[in-house]
Amino acid sequence: MEGVGGTLDSIEPATGDVLATVGLAGVPDVARAAEGAERAQRQWAALPPSQRAAVLRRAGALWEQHAEEIIGWNVREVGSIPPFAGFAAHVTASQCYEAAALPSHPLGQMLSSDEPRLSFSQRVPAGVVGVISPFNVPLILGIRAVAPALALGNAVLLKPDPRTVVTGGVAMVRIFEEAGLPKGLLQLLPGGAEVGTAIVEDPRVRVVAFTGSTRAGRSVGELAGRHLKRAHLELGGNSAFIVRHDADVDKAVNLATWGNYLNQGQICMSIGRHIVHESLYDDYVTKLAAKAESMVVGNPAADQVHMGPVIDEAQRDRIHTWVREAAERGATVAAGGTYEGLFYRPTVIADPPRDATVYAEEVFGPVVSVIPYATDEEAAELAADTEYGLSLGIVTADALAGLELAQRIPTGIVHINDQTVNDEANSPFGGVRSSGTGSRHGGAEADIEAFTETRWVTLRREPAQYPL
Template identity: 45%
Template sequence: MSVTELAPADVWRDKIYSGGWKTGGAGTMPVTEKATGAELGSIGCASAADVSAAAAIAKEAQAAWAEKTGPQRGDILREVVRLLQVHRDEIALQIVRETGSIRQKGQMEVQMAIREILEAAALGSQPSGMITASDVKGRHSVARRIPLGVVGVITPWNSPFILAARAIAPALATGNAVLLKPDPQSSVSGGVLYARLFEAAGLPEGLMHVLPGGAETGDALVRDPFVNMISFTGSTRVGQAIGAVAGGLLKRANLELGGKNPYIVLDDADVEAAASAGAWGSYLHQGQVCMAVGRHLVHERIAEAYVESLVRKTEALSVGDPFKGNFHLGPIVNERQAANVDRIVEDSVSKGAKILAGGSRDGLFFKPTVMVDVAPGMPVFEEEIFGPVAAVTVFRNDDEAVTLANQTRYGLVAAVVSADLRRAQRIADRLHAGIVHINDQTIMHEVFGPMGGLGLSGNGQNYSTLTNADQFTEWQWVTSRESLPAYPF
């Protein structure tokens, strides 16, 4: 059974949510606890026909929703926040069981989702347009934001609750309807919980649909003519395919994809503090975070001390079932992903990298791993790992640090650590990344700063309080005159 009172399994068992709870047309799939493999229930799968029907319902419901005032829409979101506060502990535990995250990470997701939804609710109270200039006397000219219509949201399994919130909330706040396709591995924490929250908060029927399923469900969502925008967070490979289809349909696509994020530690850094932050950045959620530290780039003068500290901290970490104990790391999400981490480590060792800590696993429980003598061309330097591996590469000077950091087709996050803020800023200014942190590690999620990547990390369409209004609306130009003017013919 699910651990939540908010969404007990007998409500959603074998169901999708589309105009109420109903049987999906593509069968069912299990909801599992990642640490044990235990089945928590089974969820319905949406067929292409289910997606089409949901999009038609959403299109019709959206028109009335857009006519409501912005503050009225915001009130629904604020009620969701109130319910989240009531159910926050049980939601966090569901995230733990369904994704394998430690408890602190589940709690962080709920807290970040609360902030995302509160900030989105405020969108309804903001100006929705402006009076523009005109060359013609008597012409009243206005530019206003209007809803896109129906927004398709496709989320990954690793942080399903927060990554759904950051798209669902601003989409609804700005007057859109939402079709949410959670990842099959986290359909309750990434989908069912939101159906229940918005249902309880009084969201009018037809505006929120939860359509679990695999690639066919996602493809139907991207291609449906009533879906006006796709918000996708996930792998670069899938994001490229979505972008290609959406581009051909002239449909807006907001893509946040993978990363191979550099963490540059300069020779004047506090070694112990830098190693602690670097370990957190590589090992949080077993490294299964797109913003994880993918490469530790360390100045040669402090490399030995940094590695010694990193190894010591790594060997002190515990691995186990996070639902049953207070462990530092939980399981890798599935055998396929764990085997891929094995491959990356083993291939890199065959090319000259050395393992100083970890490097092995017991089933899905992968020991946090430190690798040194890592160089460009090795899989551990080039590929997104999505596993608890800290790969250390040594550099000689600032120019070489920048070259190594930018030696990737990804461009999500980069970080620089230094006691000299001006020096760190000079390096930061040269880094190819959508997000750069100075004197912090790479995993940082806030609603206030624009979240998005460059290159293979996405198309730069960001989520934030700065950009959400534009992301989930389109501009419409409206002019008016008291009477029709005369024209030459």
């Protein structure tokens, strides 16, 4: 079905070339899609669990079979370097395989009762699920909701970011079509904020899974609450990376470079704040800056590079404004701080004011701040001094001391002796505070909680008798 929103060109950020022209949905399309999804969902939920599982397994195999083509789209449309695009394709397949186990997972439990009856809880499909995914890692951040929602008997309305609609939308729909998913269960609705609003407001949509900025997530959460439906919100981050006094600086810099600049820093888990013991600080800044200066930035589809372009001019200009502000307020730009087109150099900001935007907010670009600390207590206070709480990395020779330090810092994810950007299909994923509403993705427990409703059921041999 053609959408009423007109068309949109998919633009390659590295070159400005038009990759494809796609149709856009409008608000009226949401109601039609939701109606069709609701009809299809009833039949899908009634199928034997093994049949739903088979579709998910076939989808996983197809992601692997078509990986080369999908990676190519990811590189060109998103600007990812090929290794990261390959990782995204691998995780996407893994998400389908993990989801294939959900239909046969225990979906309830027996309950005790004082009455002469059988009493149990039952997990039933929520119905129609709205999935709103962002541009930065469109495969993973879409499939981690789409796959388990479908596996558990739901239908899905998928709204990818219009800038990456082929990678994050068209590819997903085509894979599931080829896998044998019945028509109507996965509806693609590329469009702007008004389409997302219509998805949240539609009465047939009972659960919304949103990944995006904290600002947009607040609006989604407020709107969902007004309509009495659940919203699972995976939002922004400004993750801390603590380098303790006993850390190996070279190893820490290696970890940091990956956590800083992978996908141009356009990952919610990217390191934003480096909190480095004062005894290592100068050496760390020097080596991290040297590493940043050595990195090759360019077109990932044409050359072997470490970093590709940021997604668009608005993103680039915001990044650069924040870097200039920090420099004007006395911070040292130890590396980077320049750009050509959409290619922003990997940037290191040394000792910015703690209220500088580049330090206090999520940059969502290849820019990091580095500050010193004196004691573990100070490190914990600095790391926790943020509205966000997504991921945390700690580098130390004493892993147990690192774990003890982590207990004082509220985050949804902790990695000791690793950087902050990690993802596995079977692991719980989510943030606290302004980073979201907790772990609602990854692992059977989180997925079942996210995409089903709990029903209480009792059975008696004979009708009950009441004294009325």
